[in-house]
Amino acid sequence: MKVELIEQSTKLFVEKGFSATSIQDIVDALGVTKGSFYYHFKSKEALLMDIHLRYIDDLLRRQKAIVENGKTCRDKLVNVVELLIGDIEKQGAVGRVYFRELRHLSKGNAAIIRAKRAEFRGRLEAIIKEGIQSGEFRDSLEPKITTFAVLGVTNWSYQWFNPEGALTAQELADRYADFILHGMSAPEK
Numbered sequence: 001m002k003v004e005l006i007e008q009s010t011k012l013f014v015e016k017g018f019s020a021t022s023i024q025d026i027v028d029a030l031g032v033t034k035g036s037f038y039y040h041f042k043s044k045e046a047l048l049m050d051i052h053l054r055y056i057d058d059l060l061r062r063q064k065a066i067v068e069n070g071k072t073c074r075d076k077l078v079n080v081v082e083l084l085i086g087d088i089e090k091q092g093a094v095g096r097v098y099f100r101e102l103r104h105l106s107k108g109n110a111a112i113i114r115a116k117r118a119e120f121r122g123r124l125e126a127i128i129k130e131g132i133q134s135g136e137f138r139d140s141l142e143p144k145i146t147t148f149a150v151l152g153v154t155n156w157s158y159q160w161f162n163p164e165g166a167l168t169a170q171e172l173a174d175r176y177a178d179f180i181l182h183g184m185s186a187p188e189k
Contacts, residue, residue: 002040004030006054009047014093018048018101048101049109055091055098056116059083063123073131074181077150080124081180082173084154088161089169095158121147150180 008029012021023044027037041047062083070076087095102110125147131137153176163169 001032001036005037005040005047006051009044010051010093010097013048013051013097013101018044018097018104045104045106045109048097048104049113051094051097052102052105052109052113053116055094056113056120059087060116060120063120067123067127073127073134073136076127077124077131077180078173078177080127081150081154081177082170084151085157085161085173085176086169088158089163092158092163099155099158121151124150153180 005026009021009026012025012029016025021044023034023037027034030036037047041050063080066076066079066083070079102113105113125143128137128141128143128146128150132139132141132143157172157176161167161169161172167175
């Protein structure tokens with residue numbers, strides 16, 4: 001029942017927004033009572049926090065595996081891009097809630113999620129720094145700004161990317177990785 005509550009509320013949060021979705025809306029959609037909801041969550045915010053934690057903890061776990069198992073910084077960076085874009089295909093609605101509804105978490109809960117986001121960002125920045133030091137990436141790159149650029153390009157995609165559209169998630173990830181690694185300049189002749 002907990003998983004069903006999370007899935008249904010995620011759909012409703014995407015459709016109506018967190019604020020406009022009531023606990024009654026969630027339980028009505030599932031045909032259960034409010035008691036079923038409160039058995040698993042003490043509040044609507046606790047449900048939202050659960051959604052956020054599941055999403056970011058899963059990303060952190062998979063990112064850590066990429067960092068530990070990747071051979072080169074280039075490979076690690078490409079794999080992180082693939083991870084983020086692939087999640088749009090696999091968890092699009094959850095991603096929308098994750099990026100859009102953070103503002104509805106209490107100050108303390110939001111701080112927990114922001115710290116985890118900072119951990120993800122820090123690992124990506126470490127990949128970029130290591131790539132600069134090893135000569136895989138240009139030494140003129142500013143790691144922090146480059147990290148924000150990579151995350152901006154990939155994370156914003158949840159707003160517009162449709163995995164059933166003209167590009168697959170892998171094709172988009174490949175194009176982003178190419179753009180990130182090679183920029184927009186044509187090769188010198």
